[in-house]
Amino acid sequence: MSIVPPGAAGSSSAPAESGVGPLLRGWREQRRVSQLELALRAGSSARHISFVETGRSRPSEEMVLRLAEHLDVPVRERNALLLTAGYAPHYPETPLDDPSMGALREGVERLIQGYEPYPALVVDATYDVLAANRGIAMLLEGVPEHLLVPPLNAMRLTLHPEGLAPRIRNLRAWRDHLLAQMDRQIALRRSKPLRALYEEVAAYPVPDADAEPAGDEEPLGAVPPFALPMRIEHEGRVLSFISSIATFNTPMDVTVAELAVETFLPADPATVKYLHSLAS
Template sequence: MGELLREWRERRRLSQLELSIQADISTRHLSFVETGRSRPSSEMIVRLTEQLDVPLRERNQVLLAGGYAPAYPETSLTAPEMTTVREMVRRVLAGHEPYPALVADRHWNLMEANTGIALFTEGCAAGLLEPPVNVLRLSLHPDGMAPRIVNLAEWRAHILGRLHRQATTTADPKLFEMHEELSGYPGGEATTGPGGEPVPNPIMVPLRYRYGERELSFFSTTAVFGTPLDVTLAELAIESFFPADPETAEFLGDRRVTGR
């Protein structure tokens, strides 16, 4: 448990003094906790992991390592307890139509989507659309959306940079594996940061997408639940795409009105 706490503290680039001040404990006590000389209460572990912004799933792992039961449940999205969440998410997705929107888990597996997302999946290989559909793989795979992304190198840099930051923040080995896989897909060279991670456009990266003879342009936003106490809920993300130019907005509006 102490080793895990130390790893998270170092990952957040905090000294023992800085963390002890934030958590309102003595540096000596924190040192004893990290070295195993002191066994903290479950409340203390939760307090420290909160200050370190440790994801809920990983907080449970630290608690288990300390000999305590997990503090945060992990409820399936299909469970009866999640009925309200499912209904709310589906209302959000439906309300965003005709623009594309989807819900993904922490590994970017597709959980829900509205009808507008068909604009992106049309023309993708059937194998990539078999559940569980991975949104990022579908985006950059040469048999997926990639051949129709006009600014593929730019979009690829954005996706890889975002994935690298998420993997670094959560220390999730599956995300690092996914980053390695997606980095191997063709799509142009990207500028890299000091850690080798791709650096996207610092302002905003549009998704310029070829649909038939048209070029559509989108920007995206990501929404997460603000105060989750459930692991599943904490890991859900709603990705919504908006038209980035009047031509795209007009085209999608025509699709909505005429049914084309």
């Protein structure tokens, strides 16, 4: 999309089809927020919001940021809105290996290492793995080398027919969960690389039925899952994990905003016992 500044305030020209106004309108409609509701949140008027969206009024830099905040627009997309409105980006995008990120790197690495023996990893906005602990390395045992060439991608490793997919007992259910998660992220971030990754992994072959259909009864004595587990084979055992994803609160940097720490909590006592036996 080309960057075209919106029309000047008070202009009587026809509604613009490019510029920041239509982009803001798209985010508002995606969030299912009315012009009046957005105006009340942002301390403005529905009339002014309407003028901004149609290009009749050029919003200030402060107004763009305020509307983006109340629409929960991702940090990277807030910069895009500012550029389209004719302003400089507000949020930096600092490489993770920059010296200023040293405390962040150390903190995240200590976090996932402290989670051992349970698996944990850190991914970016396109699910490339930036850090992983020994629990993840254990799950990746036996994966072909060509899938382990950096940058590792969590979605590709999980769903590729030569990756973890053949060992995931409830692959169809877990695949549906992952694709739905990616679909939500695409709607939120509107990322072409993420869309390309989605199309790639969605095209991977999938079995007609899971080894353990989602509707099967639990074995006698098993603990019923409290969330959808990933049930995966490892050295003749079936391990069960519940996934949890954590992100940073109120990030002020694009890189930090797109980091996610994913941890895998054992979903049954047998998995807990087995992982601790490996650690000892």
